[in-house]
Structures are given as structure tokens and as C-alpha cells.
Amino acid sequence: xxxxxxxxxxxxxxxxxxxxxxxxxxxxxxxxxxxxxxxxxxxxxxxxxxxxxxxxxxxxxxxxxxxxxxxxxxxxxxxxxxxxxxxxxxxxxxxxxxxxxxxxxxxxxxxxxxxxxxxxxxxxxxxxxxxxxxxxxxxxxxxxxxxxxxxxxxxxxxxxxxxxxxxxxxxxxxxx
Amino acid sequence: xxxxxxxxxxxxxxxxxxxxxxxxxxxxxxxxxxxxxxxxxxxxxxxxxxxxxxxxxxxxxxxxxxxxxxxxxxxxxxxxxxxxxxxxxxxxxxxxxxxxxxxxxxxxxxxxxxxxxxxxx
Numbered sequence: 001x002x003x004x005x006x007x008x009x010x011x012x013x014x015x016x017x018x019x020x021x022x023x024x025x026x027x028x029x030x031x032x033x034x035x036x037x038x039x040x041x042x043x044x045x046x047x048x049x050x051x052x053x054x055x056x057x058x059x060x061x062x063x064x065x066x067x068x069x070x071x072x073x074x075x076x077x078x079x080x081x082x083x084x085x086x087x088x089x090x091x092x093x094x095x096x097x098x099x100x101x102x103x104x105x106x107x108x109x110x111x112x113x114x115x116x117x118x119x120x121x122x123x124x125x126x127x128x129x130x131x132x133x134x135x136x137x138x139x140x141x142x143x144x145x146x147x148x149x150x151x152x153x154x155x156x157x158x159x160x161x162x163x164x165x166x167x168x169x170x171x172x173x174x175x176x
Numbered sequence: 177x178x179x180x181x182x183x184x185x186x187x188x189x190x191x192x193x194x195x196x197x198x199x200x201x202x203x204x205x206x207x208x209x210x211x212x213x214x215x216x217x218x219x220x221x222x223x224x225x226x227x228x229x230x231x232x233x234x235x236x237x238x239x240x241x242x243x244x245x246x247x248x249x250x251x252x253x254x255x256x257x258x259x260x261x262x263x264x265x266x267x268x269x270x271x272x273x274x275x276x277x278x279x280x281x282x283x284x285x286x287x288x289x290x291x292x293x294x295x296x297x
């Protein structure tokens with residue numbers, strides 16, 4: 001098996017360093033801390049490689065390990081606090097519908113995801129920022145697919161409620 | 177294409193690249209881990225006889241505490257031999273400092289359990 005085989009593990013690091021650092025960055029918004037957290041995931045994966053059961057995909061196992069660690073790290077040392085008020089409101093007199101530059105609006109909306117309660121924030125991060133579909137998000141977070149859909153829907157609602165002028169309700173929300 | 181602006185906005189975030197030395201730094205940490213000597217296992221073989229020996233200490237101590245508190249007075253007429261035996265065991269244990277050994281073992285076990293829990297967290 002792979003356990004103890006350093007050259008094989010080096011291949012794993014090369015293959016997954018980008019996704020793991022990106023996922024960590026989505027959680028903490030700090031590049032240095034993201035790399036520290038991703039390194040810790042690799043170390044834990046190395047220690048626990050023997051416990052990986054091959055009936056689940058390696059990526060699922062690795063991302064579940066990563067998300068658990070990132071969540072507990074954020075509980076231990078929360079990122080710099082953001083509030084809806086900090087990120088959501090335009091600070092000039094221009095009208096909301098088009099006055100705020102698209103890039104500013106997008107940045108504000110993405111930052112707002114981090115102000116959501118953790119159970120919604122985590123689903124939004126793995127689904128949107130990490131590009132997982134609902135079944136993959138469910139396996140990674142260890143909750144049923146229905147719960148993922150419900151949390152996505154509620155997360156979107158909260159965001160829309162906080163920025164009603166910027167995020168009009170759609171005709172139909174997409175679910176991957 | 178979704179017509180939900182949230183979908184469009186959140187899907188569009190750019191990727192970041194790990195710094196150039198990240199992979200090497202991870203592998204260095206993994207190698208340190210791989211070549212580190214294994215943790216010293218708790219000496220269960222040596223501890224078990226002591227643990228077995230101190231069990232009567234706790235039994236005797238508990239019995240004496242209960243009796244001194246007055247809760248065990250009903251036992252005396254029925255079990256004077258047991259009382260005498262437990263008191264004898266207690267005296268022996270105190271004389272050989274087995275109670276302190278027991279306390280040291282318990283503290284050791286607790287600290288091992290705590291450090292394992294912290295290492296997993």
C-alpha cells in the first residue's frame with residue numbers, strides 16, 4: 001500500500017496541493033494561513049493513509065479530512081471578523097442598481113458568504129468556491145443531499161435578504 | 177446558464193496558486209514525520225501488576241471512608257472478617273507506599289489520555 005511510501009505521497013502532494021490550498025483559502029481568506037492549514041491536511045493524510053478505505057474515492061476522503069480540519073481551525077482561530085454592514089453597503093450616493101461597480105459588488109457578495117452561519121457558509125464554500133456538485137458536497141460534509149440543497153437555498157436567501165438591491169430573486173435557482 | 181446572480185458571482189472567483197516552495201515544504205514535514213522515532217509506548221506489561229495490586233487499595237479505602245462516615249455500620253455484624261482483612265490490606269498498602277504508586281500511575285494514565293486527545297484534535 002501507499003502508507004510509508006514517500007515518493008508515492010509526493011505524487012499525491014503534487015496532484016492535490018492546488019485544490020487543498022484553494023479550499024483552505026476559501027475558508028480563511030488568508031494565503032499564508034491557507035498553506036499552513038493545507039500542509040496540516042497533508043500531514044494528517046500521511047498519518048491516516050492506512051485508514052483510507054478504497055471503496056470511497058481518495059479525493060472524497062481527502063476533502064472530508066480537509067474540511068473537518070479547516071472548520072475546526074476556524075473555530076479555534078476565527079478569521080478577521082466581517083459583518084454584513086462592513087461588506088454589503090455601498091458607501092456613496094449612487095443608486096444601487098448599477099451604481100456599484102460589478103467587481104465591487106462581486107467582492108462584497110463573496111465576502112458576505114463568510115459572514116453566514118457556519119453550516120450555510122461551509123456548504124456555499126464547497127459548492128460554489130470549490131465547484132463540488134451536491135452529491136460530492138454531501139459526501140465531503142457528511143450530511144444528506146437534501147440537507148445540502150436546503151442549506152444552499154437558505155444561504156442564498158440570507159444573502160439576498162442582506163443585499164436586496166444587488167441580488168434580485170431569480171426565476172429558478174440552479175442545482176448541479 | 178443560471179439566471180441567479182448569486183450563482184454567477186460565486187462561481188466566478190479566481191483560483192490561487194500555492195507558493196513555489198509549498199510542495200517541498202510539505203514533503204519536508206512529511207519526511208520529518210516519517211523518520212521520527214515512534215512514540216514510546218506506555219509500559220503496560222509493567223503497569224498491569226501494579227494496577228492489579230492497587231485495586232484492593234481503592235476497595236479498602238472506599239470501605240473505610242464509608243464506614244467512618246457512618247454509612248456502613250450495618251455491615252459490621254455481618255462481615256467482621258472482611259473488615260479486618262480490608263484493614264490489614266490497607267495497612268500493608270500504606271506501609272509500602274503503594275497508594276502513592278497508584279496515584280502516580282493514575283496521573284500518568286490521565287496525562288497520556290489527555291495528550292492523545294490533544295494530538296488528535
